[in-house]
Amino acid sequence: MNKKGEVCLGVAGAGRATELHxxxxxxxxxxxxxxxxxxxxxxxxxxxxxERYGFINASLKFDDLLNDPEIDVIDICTPPYAHEDMIIRxxxxxxHVICEKPLTGYFGLxxxxxxxxxxxxxxxxxxxxxxxxxxxxxxxxxxxxxFMYAENFVYAPAVIKSAEIIRKKxxxxxxxxxxxxxxxxSSPVAGEWSKTGGGTFIRTGAHPLxxxxxxxxxxxxxxxxxxxxxxxxxxxxxxxxxxxxxxHRHIAARPNDVEDTSTVILTFSDGTKATVIATxxxxxxxxxxVELYCNDAAITCNLTMSDLMSTYFLDEERLDDVxxxxxxxxxxxxxxxxxxxxxxxxxxxEMRDFMEAVYFDRDPKSSFSxxxxxxxxxxxxxxxxxxxxAVQP
Numbered sequence: 001m002n003k004k005g006e007v008c009l010g011v012a013g014a015g016r017a018t019e020l021h022x023x024x025x026x027x028x029x030x031x032x033x034x035x036x037x038x039x040x041x042x043x044x045x046x047x048x049x050x051e052r053y054g055f056i057n058a059s060l061k062f063d064d065l066l067n068d069p070e071i072d073v074i075d076i077c078t079p080p081y082a083h084e085d086m087i088i089r090x091x092x093x094x095x096h097v098i099c100e101k102p103l104t105g106y107f108g109l110x111x112x113x114x115x116x117x118x119x120x121x122x123x124x125x126x127x128x129x130x131x132x133x134x135x136x137x138x139x140x141x142x143x144x145x146x147f148m149y150a151e152n153f154v155y156a157p158a159v160i161k162s163a164e165i166i167r168k169k170x171x172x173x174x175x176x177x178x179x180x181x182x183x184x185x186s187s188p189v190a191g192e193w194s195k196t197g198g199g200t201f202i203r204t205g206a207h208p209l210x211x212x213x214x215x216x217x218x219x220x221x222x223x224x225x226x227x228x229x230x231x232x233x234x235x236x237x238x239x240x241x242x243x244x245x246x247x248h249r250h251i252a253a254r255p256n257d258v259e260d261t262s263t264v265i266l267t268f269s270d271g272t273k274a275t276v277i278a279t280x281x282x283x284x285x286x287x288x289x290v291e292l293y294c295n296d297a298a299i300t301c302n303l304t305m306s307d308l309m310s311t312y313f314l315d316e317e318r319l320d321d322v323x324x325x326x327x328x329x330x331x332x333x334x335x336x337x338x339x340x341x342x343x344x345x346x347x348x349x350e351m352r353d354f355m356e357a358v359y360f361d362r363d364p365k366s367s368f369s370x371x372x373x374x375x376x377x378x379x380x381x382x383x384x385x386x387x388x389x390a391v392q393p
Contacts, residue, residue: 002070006034007358010065010095012086013077014040014049017100021075021150022053024347031355036071039064062086066093073358075150076100079189080197081107084132091143096358098148101206102378103371104132105197117193117257122386126379133372140368148354148364149371153211153290155346155353158301162292163218170222171294173215176274178208178290181282182327184240184253184260191256199258201236202378205278210374211290211301212266212274214366228269229373233390234381236262239281250329253280264381267390285325285335288345303345305336 002008009025011018018038025033037057040046050058057064065074066089073096076086084104090097106116106125113119140147153159165171185203189195196203213229220227236259240251253260260280267273288303304325313319316331324337342348350366357364380393 001072001359002034002036004032004034006032007355008034008036008070008072009075010036010068010071010073011038011055011075011077012040012062012065012082013100014038014045015077017077017150018049018053018075020152020342020347021077021098021100021351024342024351025355026053027342027348028352028355030352031359033355034070037065037068062089066090066095072096073098073146073354079195080105080202081195084136087136087147088139091139091145091147094145096146096148098150098354099371100150101210101371101374102197102202103149103375104136105129105202105375106132106193106379107197108194115193115257117198122379122382126383129375129379133375137368137372146357146364147368147371148357149366149368150350150354151207151210151214151366151370151374152346152350153207153288153303154214154366154370155349156211156301156303157344157346157349158303159211159215159290159346160349162290162299162301163215165297165299166215166219166292166294167222169294169296171219171296172223172272173219173292173294174272175293176212176215176272176291177277178212178274179277180204180207180286180288181277181279182286183251183283183329184280186252186327191254191258193257196258198378198382199236199238199255199262200253200260200278200280201234201262201264201276201381202375203278204280205262205264205276206374206378207288208278208290209264209276209377210370212276213373213377214370215290215292216268216272216274225270229266229377229393230269231267231390231392232264232377232380232384233267234262234264234385236382236385250283251281252327255280259385262381262385264384266377283329285328304338306339306344307336308339309337311335311337
């Protein structure tokens with residue numbers, strides 16, 4: 001911490017993830033935070049972020065974060081292909097690490113035929129990802145610094161309340177279902193496996209998957225059991241590429257060698273089941289939920305689209321700066337606006353937990369074990385979809 005007793009923050013990246021993290025941090029006041037340094041790839045982008053969020057310094061070099069002795073924690077909000085290298089270098093430089101999901105992935109090796117999503121075996125990818133996460137684990141295990149996994153679903157109020165209910169009642173989750181679907185990503189590289197490590201399942205399905213894994217662990221801890229994922233069975237495909245340009249006009253997904261639809265079934269070691277759905281084929285905004293069918297309760301967590309408020313507009317006059325919903329092409333007609341988005345989707349409690357973990361020297365709620373399990377299961381799902389059989393992760 002700096003001389004003022006503040007947690008000193010450095011951020012890598014200046015895109016959407018940074019926006020969500022910084023908006024959440026700005027709403028917290030319990031732990032004093034110094035916004036010391038932000039880096040990104042383009043000077044105009046990083047300067048804009050510096051001014052917007054109030055960072056003291058801005059530059060283009062990750063080394064600037066590593067070499068600043070005041071910086072306590074580095075928040076990695078870069079594309080996933082950069083995560084492994086940045087995590088390892090930050091930890092070895094003596095920094096705590098926050099890492100946006102996913103932890104890592106397969107982005108190609110020398111000699112791979114391109115595009116890798118079409119030509120590289122998912123079984124090979126699975127094995128290489130296991131090596132990647134084990135490399136990261138070894139560095140974390142020998143480091144005295146904290147690794148904090150930025151999975152906001154774990155911090156969403158509805159999911160937190162579900163965990164409280166499960167712990168109090170000692171409920172058994174017999175079946176769980178989760179989904180994140182939208183019309184596709186606004187990122188120009190979202191359709192390239194070499195940049196994203198996969199398609200809609202790793203990009204959006206990771207959220208409900210992590211939430212379900214975390215809730216099953218809450219159940220296991222409360223009941224004094226050990227519950228793991230025993231098998232993964234997946235069906236995935238690329239649907240939107242068959243559309244004509246006219247038919248495609250409302251869909252943002254432009255997959256090259258990645259999936260745009262996925263359904264994954266998990267079987268846990270206690271025999272219970274879960275289904276995770278992620279697609280890039282949903283119009284009207286983003287759909288995020290987790291449903292739990294328990295032995296003594298039924299719980300539905302609607303993160304979005306929620307019905308806290310309804311609007312009806314005939315036009316969008318003077319609404320340019322009014323945020324209604326993510327991935328919503330038009331504000332006209334009936335809509336359900338996002339209210340307190342940083343709170344409802346968990347970003348505020350996520351960043352508060354991370355800052356408190358550093359400030360008070362305690363463990364974060366979302367740590368490396370969840371990041372490890374999530375990416376391992378994601379790539380087991382890719383392997384399953386390719387082989388057409390259930391895979392044991």
